Amino acid sequence: MEPSRAAASTASSGRPRNALRPLSDFPAGLRVLVVDDDLTCLKIIDRMLRKCLYDVTVCSGAAAALAMLREKKGEFDLVLSDVYMPDMDGFKLLEHIGLEMDLPVIMMSADDGKDAVMKGVTHGACDYLIKPLSMEALKNIWQHVVRKRRNELKELEHSGSAEENDRKKRAPEEGDNASSGNEGSWKNVKRRRDEEGEVVVQEEVEEREDPSTLKKPRVVWSVDLHRQFVAAVNQLGVDKAVPKKILELMHVHGLTRENVASHLQKYRLYMRRVSVPQHQGRLDTPYTGSSEATFRSVDSFDGFDLHSLAVSSQLSPQSLTTLHSAPRRVTNTSIGMSSVDQMGFFNSSAQISNASNIRPPLMQQINKQQMNFPSGPSTSMESRQLGQSQQLIQSYGNMGLQASEGASVLLNLPSLLRTSTSFPGGSINANLSNSSVMQMTHRGQQFSLSQQRNQIHASMPQLPQTRGLILNGIAGEHDSRLPTTIGQILSNEVSSHISGRSGSNMNVDTSLPGGYMNASSYGAVSHALYADFPNSCMNESTGSCYPLARSVGATSLTSTAMPPVGDVEALGNSTGLRGAKDFVPNYDLFSELHQSKSQDWKLQNINVSYPSDQHLGSKQSNIAFGSPSLAHQDSSATVKDGSSRNTRTVRKEIFSVRTEIGHEKGERIAQRNRTILVENSVRLKSEGMSDPRYQDVLFDDNIIQNELMNVVGKKQQEGVVQVDPELNFDGYSLDNIPS
Amino acid sequence: MEYSNLRRQAAYMKKSLFDQGYLDEQFYQLEELQDDVSPNFVEEVVTLFFRDSARLISNIEQALDKCPQEFSKLNAFVHQLKGSTSSIGASRLKNECTRFRDYCDEENLEGCLKSFQKLKREHAVLRQKLESYFQLLRQVGPVEKATRPSM
Numbered sequence: 001m002e003p004s005r006a007a008a009s010t011a012s013s014g015r016p017r018n019a020l021r022p023l024s025d026f027p028a029g030l031r032v033l034v035v036d037d038d039l040t041c042l043k044i045i046d047r048m049l050r051k052c053l054y055d056v057t058v059c060s061g062a063a064a065a066l067a068m069l070r071e072k073k074g075e076f077d078l079v080l081s082d083v084y085m086p087d088m089d090g091f092k093l094l095e096h097i098g099l100e101m102d103l104p105v106i107m108m109s110a111d112d113g114k115d116a117v118m119k120g121v122t123h124g125a126c127d128y129l130i131k132p133l134s135m136e137a138l139k140n141i142w143q144h145v146v147r148k149r150r151n152e153l154k155e156l157e158h159s160g161s162a163e164e165n166d167r168k169k170r171a172p173e174e175g176d177n178a179s180s181g182n183e184g185s186w187k188n189v190k191r192r193r194d195e196e197g198e199v200v201v202q203e204e205v206e207e208r209e210d211p212s213t214l215k216k217p218r219v220v221w222s223v224d225l226h227r228q229f230v231a232a233v234n235q236l237g238v239d240k241a242v243p244k245k246i247l248e249l250m251h252v253h254g255l256t257r258e259n260v261a262s263h264l265q266k267y268r269l270y271m272r273r274v275s276v277p278q279h280q281g282r283l284d285t286p287y288t289g290s291s292e293a294t295f296r297s298v299d300s301f302d303g304f305d306l307h308s309l310a311v312s313s314q315l316s317p318q319s320l321t322t323l324h325s326a327p328r329r330v331t332n333t334s335i336g337m338s339s340v341d342q343m344g345f346f347n348s349s350a351q352i353s354n355a356s357n358i359r360p361p362l363m364q365q366i367n368k369q370q371m372n373f374p375s376g377p378s379t380s381m382e383s384r385q386l387g388q389s390q391q392l393i394q395s396y397g398n399m400g401l402q403a404s405e406g407a408s409v410l411l412n413l414p415s416l417l418r419t420s421t422s423f424p425g426g427s428i429n430a431n432l433s434n435s436s437v438m439q440m441t442h443r444g445q446q447f448s449l450s451q452q453r454n455q456i457h458a459s460m461p462q463l464p465q466t467r468g469l470i471l472n473g474i475a476g477e478h479d480s481r482l483p484t485t486i487g488q489i490l491s492n493e494v495s496s497h498i499s500g501r502s503g504s505n506m507n508v509d510t511s512l513p514g515g516y517m518n519a520s521s522y523g524a525v526s527h528a529l530y531a532d533f534p535n536s537c538m539n540e541s542t543g544s545c546y547p548l549a550r551s552v553g554a555t556s557l558t559s560t561a562m563p564p565v566g567d568v569e570a571l572g573n574s575t576g577l578r579g580a581k582d583f584v585p586n587y588d589l590f591s592e593l594h595q596s597k598s599q600d601w602k603l604q605n606i607n608v609s610y611p612s613d614q615h616l617g618s619k620q621s622n623i624a625f626g627s628p629s630l631a632h633q634d635s636s637a638t639v640k641d642g643s644s645r646n647t648r649t650v651r652k653e654i655f656s657v658r659t660e661i662g663h664e665k666g667e668r669i670a671q672r673n674r675t676i677l678v679e680n681s682v683r684l685k686s687e688g689m690s691d692p693r694y695q696d697v698l699f700d701d702n703i704i705q706n707e708l709m710n711v712v713g714k715k716q717q718e719g720v721v722q723v724d725p726e727l728n729f730d731g732y733s734l735d736n737i738p739s
Numbered sequence: 740m741e742y743s744n745l746r747r748q749a750a751y752m753k754k755s756l757f758d759q760g761y762l763d764e765q766f767y768q769l770e771e772l773q774d775d776v777s778p779n780f781v782e783e784v785v786t787l788f789f790r791d792s793a794r795l796i797s798n799i800e801q802a803l804d805k806c807p808q809e810f811s812k813l814n815a816f817v818h819q820l821k822g823s824t825s826s827i828g829a830s831r832l833k834n835e836c837t838r839f840r841d842y843c844d845e846e847n848l849e850g851c852l853k854s855f856q857k858l859k860r861e862h863a864v865l866r867q868k869l870e871s872y873f874q875l876l877r878q879v880g881p882v883e884k885a886t887r888p889s890m
Binding site: 039040048110131134 | 765768769771772777780783784787788791792815818819821822823825826827828
């Protein structure tokens with residue numbers, strides 16, 4: 001009897017696990033990880049899967065499974081998990097995985113009740129199998145892997161066209177990614193995924209294959225990587241930090257000086273942006289279209305966020321495109337927020353929020369501005385993947401929370417989204433499937449972001465103020481809420497077109513598919529998403545944004561700068577808070593987002609149920625999210641950190657995510673949102689959201705942020721970054737990489 | 740021939756287990772998983788099952804003794820038990836688990852106690868029957884495969 005591998009290091013066929021499988025015998029060799037505490041079932045399933053010629057690894061505990069997945073990223077194609085497990089709820093694990101690794105997850109359970117199955121769906125599970133399992137059921141699980149890849153590619157393609165221009169400016173490999181992604185056949189997808197998996201999934205820049213032979217792999221500024229970067233920069237002194245020295249300090253194999261240089265540039269921009277929020281004027285700047293640059297950066301950020309968002313929430317490629325390409329208009333007023341606009345807005349918001357995050361007063365401002373988003377995000381939230389976004393958001397929230405452990409606050413958001421990290425707050429689970437998932441489910445249903453999309457009309461001009469107000473309100477109150485909302489919105493709206501960057505009204509309505517929420521809308525959205533606060537100002541709760549993002553996949557997040565749920569925080573953290581050094585690992589999240597590439601940016605899973613429930617100013621946010629989804633009960637949705645920082649960051653993130661989002665899977669979007677948020681925060685935070693409260697709250701956010709960042713970062717890697725060099729600060733929130 | 744008699748007995752035993760509802764189709768699935776690579780798969784799984792389930796049952800028993808009002812805990816235990824019983828195709832036992840769980844949901848302690856007794860009985864009976872079955876099978880040798888030790 002062949003022993004079950006507890007940790008397979010070689011494929012059943014003898015090939016090393018991480019080797020590319022010959023496509024010809026697919027699905028043989030599919031690398032499956034089975035998680036179930038029941039040894040009898042484990043044994044049976046293991047045998048069955050081997051009979052299907054899959055490459056099986058078994059694990060009897062969720063924690064061990066997660067550790068294994070983290071350790072061997074890229075070595076698994078699919079995860080099969082039981083729902084009922086003693087050490088960690090299966091849905092939580094689902095969320096974590098979705099956020100962190102973005103692998104397809106299939107749930108199993110003896111419980112065939114409709115609610116249970118629904119939970120699986122809303123948490124982002126690819127499938128839900130009823131025990132006892134049969135060979136027939138397991139024989140076809142490979143379809144989920146293929147599907148996911150195809151979706152990613154599709155996202156990639158979609159966003160690729162829009163971002164083509166951006167991409168062209170970037171390293172050629174981006175284009176390669178896009179082009180290779182266009183192949184479409186699952187084989188190609190698979191292959192590409194494998195390759196890219198190698199490249200993209202890496203947290204460090206380690207290319208398994210020789211990069212020069214393939215397209216030049218993008219450096220994925222994972223949360224960890226970014227954290228290292230930040231540490232190096234700080235060690236050298238911000239002024240004296242030169243790429244060469246940073247590179248030396250980082251000791252990262254494979255990282256080039258050029259990588260560091262470009263990252264540093266972004267980082268600097270981000271810092272500058274983040275430090276600004278303190279001044280009203282500054283806040284207004286983004287909104288009042290003060291500067292092209294601002295917007296631009298915002299855009300990039302947005303794009304970035306969007307990507308993240310998209311990724312997490314599966315922002316639809318279109319949204320991303322829109323977001324990306326839409327001209328940044330300052331006019332917020334009821335902007336039909338094209339995604340781009342929203343993104344821009346989001347960025348601005350994010351910026352603002354970031355700033356806000358750092359300081360409550362600031363936040364107020366941001367809140368105000370971001371408040372307008374609510375309407376926006378809501379709409380975006382509808383994005384298809386509400387459920388997913390929600391989950392994402394939730395995950396984000398979780399992630400963010402987790403990220404908070406030290407991770408940059410900014411990054412919180414992403415981490416929140418990721419949920420995969422054990423969220424202190426309540427374990428949001430990456431994959432958004434964590435607790436937030438639960439909530440998400442809930443929200444997902446309500447999340448009619450689409451409707452809300454149109455509602456988020458951010459009126460830019462007033463935004464700055466409103467935002468501030470909103471932020472305040474939100475920040476003060478429900479931090480967690482905000483993020484969630486935002487997250488939600490973000491995710492949802494990300495795809496929905498972020499109309500208007502016009503600051504105030506983030507009509508998150510954006511076409512962002514999913515969670516693509518403008519930063520502003522993000523905040524707004526997240527709030528919206530969270531039922532908790534109808535007004536959830538997503539922006540403000542940068543920290544809280546996480547939840548938003550999470551819960552709602554708030555696509556509209558894009559508009560809101562507030563990185564919903566956690567992400568926001570992360571964003572805030574990451575952006576402005578540079579000082580805070582706690583870059584939320586959003587970066588990771590973001591990276592993930594990037595990776596997800598094919599997502600349609602739907603903040604699907606914005607699991608609003610962000611534990612950290614912070615209603616960031618959700619109260620204030622005028623975001624009329626109307627959508628029930630906003631009523632995200634999940635606290636997680638509550639923007640964790642009302643910090644507007646998040647919002648701001650979110651925005652950026654969103655923007656950036658947008659670009660990436662094309663690829664990201666819906667689930668990731670939530671995650672991404674986080675990251676986006678984080679990203680935003682990273683960017684925005686020049687001030688260094690060192691708000692301790694924020695941090696705490698954001699802990700989850702951080703996690704999310706981190707996650708988000710990772711996602712986003714990754715996404716950026718893919719090309720999101722392309723969007724706007726300055727905005728794409730992939731690694732902003734790497735600080736917090738909680739994982 | 741002795742061998743064929745044993746085989747017939749084994750076949751008969753298996754059939755009656757199915758007829759009486761002790762086993763269901765899922766058991767066939769297990770048998771299908773048995774092959775040259777895993778020649779004793781079914782028996783191994785069943786052995787593993789009884790070991791695990793015995794532990795779970797004793798947990799339930801303890802819970803019923805000490806904190807009988809904690810229905811959620813009981814529910815969790817029986818849910819686990821149900822998962823594995825259904826995986827091996829232990830049909831009657833699975834049904835009893837469902838009944839027990841229903842009583843838990845209703846928070847009907849008496850119902851739980853009664854059901855639990857039945858559950859324990861079913862478990863013991865099944866164990867004994869399957870043990871005999873496998874004993875017989877061992878004597879018979881691998882039935883499914885063509886290769887058989889010449890008798």
